[in-house]
Amino acid sequence: MLRTDHHLTPDDLAKALRSDAAEGLTSRPKSLPPKWFYDERGSELFEEITRLAEYYPTRAERRILRERAGEIAAESGADTLVELGAGSGEKTRLLLDALSGAGTLNRFVPVDVSGDFLGEAAAAIGGAYPGLEVHAVVADFERHLHLLPSGGRRLVAVLGSTLGNQPPAERVSFLGDLHSGCTEGDTLLLGVDLVKDPARLVAAYDDPRGVTAEFNRNVLRVLNRELGAEFEPEGFDHVAAWDPDAEWVEMRLRSRTRRRVRVAALESTVEFAAGEEMRTEISAKFRRERIEAELGAAGFSLQEWWTDSAGDFAVLLARP
Helix, strand or coil, X not given: CEEEEECCCHXXXXXXXXXXXXXXXXXXXXXXXXHHHCXXXXXXXXXXXXXXXXXXXXXXXXXXXXXXXXXXXXXXXXXXXXXXXXXXCHHHHHHHHHHHHCCCCCEEEEEECCHHXXXXXXXXXHHHCCCCEEEEEECCCCCCHHHCCCCXXXXXXXXXXXXXXXXXXXXXXXXXXXXXXXXXXXXXXXXXXXXXXXXXXXXXXXXXXXXXXXXXXXXXXXXXXXHCECCCHHHEEEEEEEECCCCEEEXXXXXXXXXXXXXXXXXXXXXXCCCCEEEEEEXXXXXXHHHHHHHHHHCCEEEEEEECCCCCXXXXXXXX
């Protein structure tokens, strides 16, 4: 059985993009949220990034889930998998297979901002798991956690180190909102990238083939298409840098020259100095004590901690 709840319309997304662009392009320093990377072309580029030799997180997380999915199913006892930032690939199915094998799986709740992508992914899962209730939710999980389906014993999965795209205060707020919607039987499954050699970290976000650079510049094409902006993407250099104090990798776009960019939907012109940088993503890296403290501040207790053999990545299970 397949049903879909819509808490976002294309007009909602358009308004959100205008709001984020208006705020980010006039701030100092300039910034844009990373969620706007993922139009159709951006999603294709990210899939290509995950196959690059330099980009280890996806492979490491998949390896942990392949080895530990049975333990996750047993520890959680979940009958419902809620996936924030839904996927349709191997990681999702590893969890579904484990819960099904444990004899508890009844329902899958994929959540994503893209209704088209979500519809395709939900239909594929429904076809692969006959009898599974698939309750898709078109929503921004940073805003609509209180609207997610409740009931049963839920395993809420936030994979792909998605949590690392938020600064600390926002992470704790997000985790707190998650906690507010949890019941005693729910569990939280997080995938987090770990602190390691900065050279390896930066290489994962600045590959020599330039795929990540193209992915980064694609956000300017999104602004051009959706907001009538007049960015010249090739006039911006991709920058990836490690911040040792914040312990995160920043991706930025650096203007090669002084320029004025008209943004029709905002009825404004944005000025860039030569060499001025606009931040497009942070990707925080974690130590166990740090994520455990943040979980604790939000009301969660860390129950299990699994890493790959190299210690590059961690998947953890927490309870409210």
